[in-house]
Amino acid sequence: xxxxxxxSIAVIITGLVLLYGISDFPTFGDPRSPANSGVEGGAPSTxxxxxxxxxxxxxVPNLVTSVLADYRGYDTMFETVxxxxxxxxxxxxxxxFGRDDEAVITAPTKSSIDGDHNRIIVGTTCRxxxxxxQIFALYVVAxxxxxxxxGFQGGVMLGASFILIALxxxxxxxxxxxxxxxxxxxxxxxxxxxxxxxxxxxxxxKNFLDFGVLEKFFLTDGPEMARSHSMLGVExxxxxxxxxxxxxxxxxxxxxxxxxxxx
Amino acid sequence: MVEFLLNTxxxxxxxxxxxxxxxxGLWSLIAKNNLIKKMMGLAIFQSAIILxxxxxxxxxxxxxxxxxxxxxxxxxxxxxxxxxAMTLPTSSAGxxxxxxxxxxxxxxxxxxxxxxxxxxGVALALCEMIFKEFDTLExxxxxxxxxxxxxxx
Numbered sequence: 512x513x514x515x516x517x518x519s520i521a522v523i524i525t526g527l528v529l530l531y532g533i534s535d536f537p538t539f540g541d542p543r544s545p546a547n548s549g550v551e552g553g554a555p556s557t558x559x560x561x562x563x564x565x566x567x568x569x570x571v572p573n574l575v576t577s578v579l580a581d582y583r584g585y586d587t588m589f590e591t592v593x594x595x596x597x598x599x600x601x602x603x604x605x606x607x608f609g610r611d612d613e614a615v616i617t618a619p620t621k622s623s624i625d626g627d628h629n630r631i632i633v634g635t636t637c638r639x640x641x642x643x644x645q646i647f648a649l650y651v652v653a654x655x656x657x658x659x660x661x662g663f664q665g666g667v668m669l670g671a672s673f674i675l676i677a678l679x680x681x682x683x684x685x686x687x688x689x690x691x692x693x694x695x696x697x698x699x700x701x702x703x704x705x706x707x708x709x710x711x712x713x714x715x716x717k718n719f720l721d722f723g724v725l726e727k728f729f730l731t732d733g734p735e736m737a738r739s740h741s742m743l744g745v746e747x748x749x750x751x752x753x754x755x756x757x758x759x760x761x762x763x764x765x766x767x768x769x770x771x772x773x774x
Numbered sequence: 775m776v777e778f779l780l781n782t783x784x785x786x787x788x789x790x791x792x793x794x795x796x797x798x799g800l801w802s803l804i805a806k807n808n809l810i811k812k813m814m815g816l817a818i819f820q821s822a823i824i825l826x827x828x829x830x831x832x833x834x835x836x837x838x839x840x841x842x843x844x845x846x847x848x849x850x851x852x853x854x855x856x857x858x859a860m861t862l863p864t865s866s867a868g869x870x871x872x873x874x875x876x877x878x879x880x881x882x883x884x885x886x887x888x889x890x891x892x893x894x895g896v897a898l899a900l901c902e903m904i905f906k907e908f909d910t911l912e913x914x915x916x917x918x919x920x921x922x923x924x925x926x927x
């Protein structure tokens with residue numbers, strides 16, 4: 512019989528079970544729900560601790576940043592490693608060297624960003640937009656403590672600015688500005704920066720990623736500001752890795768691993 | 775029907791939407807034949823879970839989980855002094871934590887989105903290599919070609 516019919520039956524049964532399960536869930540926007548304030552008669556939710564205590568402990572008004580980079584430092588570090596590993600996997604799967612005849616799309620001779628008059632509107636718009644995108648991305652990384660933002664978001668925007676160059680022109684334009692050697696180096700450097708901020712407190716006799724002890728390096732008054740500054744360093748490491756790997760994924764996928772021509 | 779919508783669906787309308795989205799993704803994972811369409815289903819499934827988590831952190835009348843920042847010298851400002859309440863409030867009405875949305879789901883989903891993009895890239899790379907090898911991404915044709923390869927060997 513039709514396999515789609517079996518799939519529909521299985522999906523409908525699963526959906527009904529899930530819909531039965533959600534009938535006990537708290538209503539949308541309920542501040543007294545277990546996730547927001549803890550179970551009745553039990554311990555209060557962790558989120559209340561973060562909302563009330565994390566500003567005093569880290570001096571970072573953006574709770575998401577302080578939870579992400581300090582309280583859940585291990586988690587974020589290994590998420591960054593997962594992104595790095597995904598980039599390395601794509602490199603290992605797709606990248607092929609020295610077989611130019613397999614390149615399906617040949618590289619155009621003219622660069623549409625640097626003065627190809629057939630695509631002058633696209634090229635000019637892209638040339639004007641990319642610096643704005645990059646400056647805003649740097650703002651998102653650097654101001655992630657005080658406003659919504661941080662390393663992951665800023666890193667994706669930085670990567671997107673290079674992808675915009677590759678889309679508006681061709682891949683060689685983008686690779687001329689951000690070569691394979693650069694993005695591989697920067698991706699590794701991001702991980703090294705993050706792990707370095709973890710190892711440095713260990714050298715000083717504290718736990719891995721225990722930023723408070725770094726106050727001697729940052730010349731600040733107290734461990735709270737040291738944590739705040741270390742979080743900025745950690746976010747910069749995350750942004751470098753995410754930016755490089757996003758562009759590496761695009762470059763390898765769009766050119767079938769040859770890094771020539773592309774879209 | 776209207777009663778059912780008002781009493782059962784309306785209090786949990788967000789969860790209903792996520793279950794429906796998730797089932798659309800699951801259906802395309804099972805029923806679709808093309809590997810790219812399966813990955814699209816996986817992405818829809820993932821979006822449903824991300825929306826589910828973010829909606830758990832929503833509080834009525836709360837703002838984003840970024841505290842009001844009173845400038846460089848917040849510590850010397852009397853008004854800012856009591857901004858971070860130093861006691862852990864119990865689950866009673868009108869506690870100061872109700873002014874901010876729950877930050878924990880945001881943190882979890884923030885990293886999940888970026889990791890999702892990276893793993894989708896790996897999946898696309900694998901599809902690219904499968905297409906290079908077998909000239910198709912249809913699952914039944916792939917199975918036939920792999921079987922033919924085994925029979926030859």
